[in-house]
Amino acid sequence: MGFSKISLGANSLLLVVAVLATEVQGLNTFDVRKYGAKADGKTEDTQAIMKAWKDACASTTPSTVVIPRGKYSVGPLMLLGPCKAKSIAINLQGILQAPSDLNKHKSQDGWIVFQYIDGLTVFGGGTFDGQGSVAWAVNDCAKTGKCNSLPINIRFNFITNSLVQGVTSLDSKQFHVNVLGCNNLTFDHFTITAPGESLNTDGIHIGRSIGINITNSNIKTGDDCISIGDGSKQIRITGVNCGPGHGISVGSLGKYPNEEPVEGVFVKNCTLTGTQNGVRIKTWPDSHQGVASDMHFEDIIMNNVGFPVLIDQEYCPWNQCKQSIPSRIQLSKISFSKIRGTSSTAEAVKLVCSKGVPCQNVEISDINLKYTGPQGRAKSICKNVKPTVKGQQVPTACSATA
Numbered sequence: 001m002g003f004s005k006i007s008l009g010a011n012s013l014l015l016v017v018a019v020l021a022t023e024v025q026g027l028n029t030f031d032v033r034k035y036g037a038k039a040d041g042k043t044e045d046t047q048a049i050m051k052a053w054k055d056a057c058a059s060t061t062p063s064t065v066v067i068p069r070g071k072y073s074v075g076p077l078m079l080l081g082p083c084k085a086k087s088i089a090i091n092l093q094g095i096l097q098a099p100s101d102l103n104k105h106k107s108q109d110g111w112i113v114f115q116y117i118d119g120l121t122v123f124g125g126g127t128f129d130g131q132g133s134v135a136w137a138v139n140d141c142a143k144t145g146k147c148n149s150l151p152i153n154i155r156f157n158f159i160t161n162s163l164v165q166g167v168t169s170l171d172s173k174q175f176h177v178n179v180l181g182c183n184n185l186t187f188d189h190f191t192i193t194a195p196g197e198s199l200n201t202d203g204i205h206i207g208r209s210i211g212i213n214i215t216n217s218n219i220k221t222g223d224d225c226i227s228i229g230d231g232s233k234q235i236r237i238t239g240v241n242c243g244p245g246h247g248i249s250v251g252s253l254g255k256y257p258n259e260e261p262v263e264g265v266f267v268k269n270c271t272l273t274g275t276q277n278g279v280r281i282k283t284w285p286d287s288h289q290g291v292a293s294d295m296h297f298e299d300i301i302m303n304n305v306g307f308p309v310l311i312d313q314e315y316c317p318w319n320q321c322k323q324s325i326p327s328r329i330q331l332s333k334i335s336f337s338k339i340r341g342t343s344s345t346a347e348a349v350k351l352v353c354s355k356g357v358p359c360q361n362v363e364i365s366d367i368n369l370k371y372t373g374p375q376g377r378a379k380s381i382c383k384n385v386k387p388t389v390k391g392q393q394v395p396t397a398c399s400a401t402a
């Protein structure tokens with residue numbers, strides 16, 4: 001009968017699917033080459049990677065997408081969860097290359113976007129190559145404040161309980177990495193590389209996220225190595241080498257309305273080399289209201305760094321603000337401890353707080369920063385702050401001389 005034929009057909013189809021699924025699940029790997037990726041540096045491999053991801057994400061057992069060695073030409077790629085299994089991994093051994101043609105990125109604010117994934121691991125020693133040099137030449141967003149036309153290399157949006165380990169972000173067109181709405185995400189042995197003169201290429205920018213660790217990582221880029229924006233909580237940065245770059249920053253804060261508090265930033269055992277700034281907190285004058293507290297910088301080596309210890313509540317690049325109106329961001333519970341090395345500016349310790357909301361509960365201890373150059377001797381500057389001073393102070397702490 002027709003009926004039994006149909007049911008037989010459906011059954012054998014189910015059997016085939018079951019066999020395929022067992023095979024794949026037995027290995028739990030989804031190799032992008034099996035999905036048609038060519039890895040020849042020319043053929044578009046976007047769809048192959050997309051399909052491998054979709055199958056891995058739909059699998060009910062933990063799975064790994066494997067991207068073997070080779071150069072993969074990849075357009076904007078959205079790796080979307082939630083996935084079925086408890087965890088999913090990407091073993092990136094190869095090099096993903098972004099289009100250098102800016103038109104291929106139209107209306108995309110991220111090149112590779114990870115979104116709504118729990119238990120993600122990205123590893124394998126591979127590289128996300130943003131091929132940014134063409135973009136840097138046309139980038140004036142630091143001046144115009146409009147950077148949206150340029151894609152961020154890697155976006156992590158609403159990612160939880162995840163690890164990014166031993167991979168590289170190279171020559172991004174704009175920020176290398178943007179972390180938004182994430183909870184419990186660690187970057188370990190992560191490498192970021194771009195020339196010191198590449199505009200607006202922040203290394204890792206964190207916003208509205210909780211429990212982000214950055215450990216044992218090397219960051220060389222053209223803007224802040226790490227920037228910590230509003231709504232960041234429990235951020236731990238340890239064993240990071242930064243430089244060239246603009247330093248490790250909290251902020252800038254206060255430019256936009258309804259920014260969320262920054263709470264709990266711990267920067268420890270880091271080395272900065274040849275950076276424009278060291279460890280800093282920056283907020284805009286004439287700002288919206290906000291708070292940032294519990295921020296601690298400890299055990300930091302400075303090698304020829306500008307403004308190694310810096311609170312700047314008069315942060316106003318390109319004159320985009322009214323300097324005369326003080327910042328409304330309240331800063332409190334801040335410590336700078338065991339910070340040593342050399343400064344490339346005489347202003348080695350510069351704490352410029354807001355006249356409207358002076359900094360509260362600031363402590364500086366064991367500072368040893370030397371400067372030799374045309375600006376005279378290293379000095380400390382304080383405005384609207386009376387820090388508690390402990391241990392060694394080279395240069396002499398400002399509260400002691402004020």
Ligand SMILES: *[C@@H]1O[C@H](CO)[C@@H](O)[C@H](O)[C@H]1NC(C)=O
Nearest residue numbers: 119160161162163184185186
């Ligand atoms: C945080 O994420 C890691 C995976 O990287 C996981 O092993 C750990 O259990 C998570 N911690 C919490 C508190 O969820």
Ligand SMILES: *[C@@H]1O[C@H](CO)[C@@H](O)[C@H](O)[C@H]1NC(C)=O
Nearest residue numbers: 183184185186211212213236
């Ligand atoms: C970050 O590091 C702290 C201190 O080592 C640890 O307690 C916390 O679980 C880590 N968080 C993640 C996301 O790994």
Ligand SMILES: *[C@@H]1O[C@H](CO)[C@@H](O)[C@H](O)[C@H]1NC(C)=O
Nearest residue numbers: 216238239240241269270271
């Ligand atoms: C400090 O950071 C370096 C990496 O720059 C690492 O090798 C070393 O183990 C760290 N030391 C401690 C005490 O964590």
